[in-house]
Amino acid sequence: MTVQPIPGLSFWPQFIGLRERSLLSLLFIVLFFLTGQVYALGDGPRAYWVVPKDMNFLNPMWISLDSNHGLDDALVLDDAEFDTDIFALMYTRTLSVGGNLGGISVILPGGKLEGGLAGTAFQGESSGLGDLNAIGVVSLFGAPAMEAKEFSSFVPNTALDLLFAVTAPTGEYDADETINLGSNRWSFRFGMPFIHYFQTGLGKTTTLELQPSVTFFTKNDEVAGAVNELEQDPIYKLEAHLTHDFNPMFWGSIDALYTSGGETILDGIDQDNSQRSFQAGLTLGAYFSKSTGVYVTYGEVLSHNDNAQDGSGYRVVFKYIY
Numbered sequence: 553m554t555v556q557p558i559p560g561l562s563f564w565p566q567f568i569g570l571r572e573r574s575l576l577s578l579l580f581i582v583l584f585f586l587t588g589q590v591y592a593l594g595d596g597p598r599a600y601w602v603v604p605k606d607m608n609f610l611n612p613m614w615i616s617l618d619s620n621h622g623l624d625d626a627l628v629l630d631d632a633e634f635d636t637d638i639f640a641l642m643y644t645r646t647l648s649v650g651g652n653l654g655g656i657s658v659i660l661p662g663g664k665l666e667g668g669l670a671g672t673a674f675q676g677e678s679s680g681l682g683d684l685n686a687i688g689v690v691s692l693f694g695a696p697a698m699e700a701k702e703f704s705s706f707v708p709n710t711a712l713d714l715l716f717a718v719t720a721p722t723g724e725y726d727a728d729e730t731i732n733l734g735s736n737r738w739s740f741r742f743g744m745p746f747i748h749y750f751q752t753g754l755g756k757t758t759t760l761e762l763q764p765s766v767t768f769f770t771k772n773d774e775v776a777g778a779v780n781e782l783e784q785d786p787i788y789k790l791e792a793h794l795t796h797d798f799n800p801m802f803w804g805s806i807d808a809l810y811t812s813g814g815e816t817i818l819d820g821i822d823q824d825n826s827q828r829s830f831q832a833g834l835t836l837g838a839y840f841s842k843s844t845g846v847y848v849t850y851g852e853v854l855s856h857n858d859n860a861q862d863g864s865g866y867r868v869v870f871k872y873i874y
Contacts, residue, residue, distance in 0.1 A: 619863025
């Protein structure tokens with residue numbers, strides 16, 4: 553794995569040795585480990601890369617959605633219009649789990665949700681903290697847990713992970729209000745992120761990433777209005793990314809997300825509203841230094857049934873390693 557100096561970036565020496573180049577490569581690789589759930593836009597590209605153990609990541613992010621759902625993208629209301637602006641802070645620590653690479657992340661979102669169904673009582677706004685999200689990932693194969701020095705000579709090929717995420721009902725919620733930032737229920741997500749490296753090296757890396765997952769939900773027994781209890785069937789998702797380095801500074805990704813399932817049950821009555829949608833997007837990322845970077849994603853729903861997500865959104869994620 554080698555790197556080339558970028559004209560105009562003074563923090564890159566014009567001549568560096570093999571060992572230093574390898575270390576620079578791994579530092580930029582770990583900029584994009586475990587981005588975590590970012591709601592309607594999925595986990596994102598380069599979220600589950602093979603990286604060294606004992607690394608710390610701090611990721612501030614901004615998410616803006618114009619859609620027919622709130623922060624909880626599992627609950628969709630056809631013909632509704634919501635504007636959601638979220639600022640979230642994510643912390644990640646990588647570690648060894650039985651000799652394989654693992655990671656633990658915590659995401660705390662906060663922001664504002666406003667909108668609803670025009671001309672009805674179902675509209676308003678909610679602001680404050682959203683539901684807390686925790687994520688655990690462990691490699692099944694292809695990603696041994698290594699110190700940074702050992703990792704600098706490692707060439708990844710194909711890796712498969714096991715993912716478990718839990719969302720706790722800690723967000724702003726009032727059963728007397730029709731619009732809420734929080735969901736007042738627990739959710740549990742299981743996934744198996746897969747990644748294949750066609751080529752590696754800073755400025756050269758190309759990957760194919762697949763992230764199948766299923767999410768289960770507990771009941772919400774404090775629902776606004778005449779409904780006493782809301783249940784929801786599992787939601788299935790398949791996320792895909794084809795990523796490529798344009799040069800040592802910039803990279804991009806073609807993104808796709810397919811969603812199905814999630815029929816709701818109100819007071820024991822099936823609503824016959826299973827979702828089916830396909831979303832596509834583009835991502836552009838940049839490295840600013842050995843420890844900082846950023847990427848921007850735009851995603852839009854291209855096809856859907858009457859009960860599924862519709863709309864578009866932006867995501868900006870900053871990366872800091874320490």
